[in-house]
Amino acid sequence: MKLNKDNYFSLEANRHYMSVSQFKGFLPSYEGCEARSMAELSGEYERPNKGAFDEGHYIHAWNEGTLADYKADHPEIYSSQGPTKGQLKSNYKHLNKMIDVLMNDPLVMKVLAGQKEVIITAELFGIKWKIMIDSYQPSVGLFADLKALKDIDGKWWSNDAKAYENFIDHYGYALQMAVYAEIEKRKTGREEWLLPHIVIVTKQDPPDHESIYFDYDAIEAGLQIVRNNIERVKAVKSGAAEPVRCERCDYCRATKKLKHIKHYGELAVY
């Protein structure tokens, strides 16, 4: 299957290729759930809260230089009634503010320069993967991923580790950057990894922003997480192993049937 921007996020592409978000979707340590992942891949289930995804698309369209097209294709981002009729809805106005913050920082614009939304596929750990790099600068030795986050300094609760984590660990960004670096290296036949960067802009008012890079140790550590879990993920995705329900996610909640009545002491504190 040949990937392009139109079919990259399709069900067919997800069945054919592994991606970092699909991989994390199988792992409880990233709030993944095998049962939900399999229901999504079969087309039986779609996750709620599409809004956050659309806002990410808006910022990525800016980075790609296609924001004018995006606005033309999405009339729903404009207010349709009242005194603000015809203006961007307030959450999109705020996205413009976030974009301004990035545009006004020369170092950020240097990191985000290069080819945009570059799709690369390669085999890793015996299966085909797909990645899409937001900003790709092989001649400078780096690539970058653009993230819009609630805040940078916050702490995120990990149900799996029963501890607070920073956003890098919580969202598995080092793992994502490691896979991107390795897939790009394999595809190009380059001997060294490109240095992965992420550019973060927060949804705060005023927005905060940061640029972070990952070194080779981080790439090694990220690939080790994939190595440790990939055989199970492959077995479940191929149908060789039964998917386990996490009983915590949106899908498990939506399809829950009680098997027994809990003793009150069984309830988790967390």
Ligand SMILES: [Zn+2]
């Ligand atoms: Zn679940």
